[in-house]
Amino acid sequence: MISKLNNKELDQKIKSLARAENRLLALVIEHIKEADRRKLYLDFNYPNLYDYLVKECGYPGGSAQRRIDAARLLAIEPKLKAKIESGEINLSQTTLLQKAFREKSQTVTLEQKRSLIAKISDMTVNESQVLISKELNLEIRQQTKVTHQKDESIRLEFTLTKEQWESLQKAKDLASNATQTNDLGVLIKYLSDKFIKQKEGPTATVAVKKQVLQRDQCCQYKDHKTQRLCGSRWNLHIDHIKPKWVGGTDDIDNLRVLCQKHNYERYREQAGIKMVSSKIDDKIIGGRLIQADCTHT
Numbered sequence: 001m002i003s004k005l006n007n008k009e010l011d012q013k014i015k016s017l018a019r020a021e022n023r024l025l026a027l028v029i030e031h032i033k034e035a036d037r038r039k040l041y042l043d044f045n046y047p048n049l050y051d052y053l054v055k056e057c058g059y060p061g062g063s064a065q066r067r068i069d070a071a072r073l074l075a076i077e078p079k080l081k082a083k084i085e086s087g088e089i090n091l092s093q094t095t096l097l098q099k100a101f102r103e104k105s106q107t108v109t110l111e112q113k114r115s116l117i118a119k120i121s122d123m124t125v126n127e128s129q130v131l132i133s134k135e136l137n138l139e140i141r142q143q144t145k146v147t148h149q150k151d152e153s154i155r156l157e158f159t160l161t162k163e164q165w166e167s168l169q170k171a172k173d174l175a176s177n178a179t180q181t182n183d184l185g186v187l188i189k190y191l192s193d194k195f196i197k198q199k200e201g202p203t204a205t206v207a208v209k210k211q212v213l214q215r216d217q218c219c220q221y222k223d224h225k226t227q228r229l230c231g232s233r234w235n236l237h238i239d240h241i242k243p244k245w246v247g248g249t250d251d252i253d254n255l256r257v258l259c260q261k262h263n264y265e266r267y268r269e270q271a272g273i274k275m276v277s278s279k280i281d282d283k284i285i286g287g288r289l290i291q292a293d294c295t296h297t
């Protein structure tokens with residue numbers, strides 16, 4: 001019974017299982033290498049090894065690809081098997097290597113490949129990445145890439161300086177008790193929420209928000225020219241008519257429902273006003289502009 005083990009026994013058991021897992025992994029890689037050489041997947045009517053591993057052997061896509069990457073490295077460096085068995089090299093590292101080799105397929109030699117496998121032994125994944133990028137002179141990507149995906153999630157690809165990265169890592173460590181994960185998306189949301197709360201103060205209570213929703217039912221934004229009500233019932237938010245930063249309260253009379261689009265539009269409008277007004281006299285200019293804005297609503 002696992003629950004009967006004392007801490008020392010449990011620690012030893014986990015370590016011995018981890019070693020067994022590495023040995024088994026090395027064996028799996030060795031067999032996949034042979035399957036690749038024989039094109040075993042053709043016997044099962046699959047066009048490639050990846051499809052065979054996913055559909056016939058039940059590996060999730062990422063796991064299948066990592067095993068293929070390792071198997072193809074093993075084909076050019078037999079010493080890799082022992083390194084996987086001993087845990088000196090893991091599948092994250094072999095995948096890094098294969099990715100880099102693919103990028104540099106025109107120039108990288110067999111000798112270079114073998115030498116890199118030796119060099120990254122016992123390194124962390126991050127250390128391996130830096131070393132591989134330096135040795136193969138991989139391109140440094142600066143351009144930010146934003147991809148909107150079909151489930152409305154957003155995929156970001158961007159470059160941080162070493163300093164920015166370290167700062168983010170420190171924040172991650174400090175927030176780890178609250179976030180309970182290494183997921184950067186969760187961390188960014190957590191930090192953003194904290195910052196917004198700090199800037200805007202506590203938000204209206206759930207009960208008040210419910211009342212506002214019941215009263216307004218839909219987006220209360222009126223077009224400045226036509227005075228037509230937006231009326232959207234999609235993605236509703238609670239908006240402060242007089243913003244909190246000029247002393248607006250969480251009073252039900254100061255709240256209204258806006259759709260996401262108009263909430264965001266108003267937020268940007270306010271941010272703009274705030275930027276201009278803070279240069280002159282925050283309260284007076286800000287107050288006047290907001291009053292003028294209120295007449296539209």
Ligand SMILES: [Zn+2]
Pocket residue numbers: 219220221230231232258259260261262
């Ligand atoms: Zn609206």
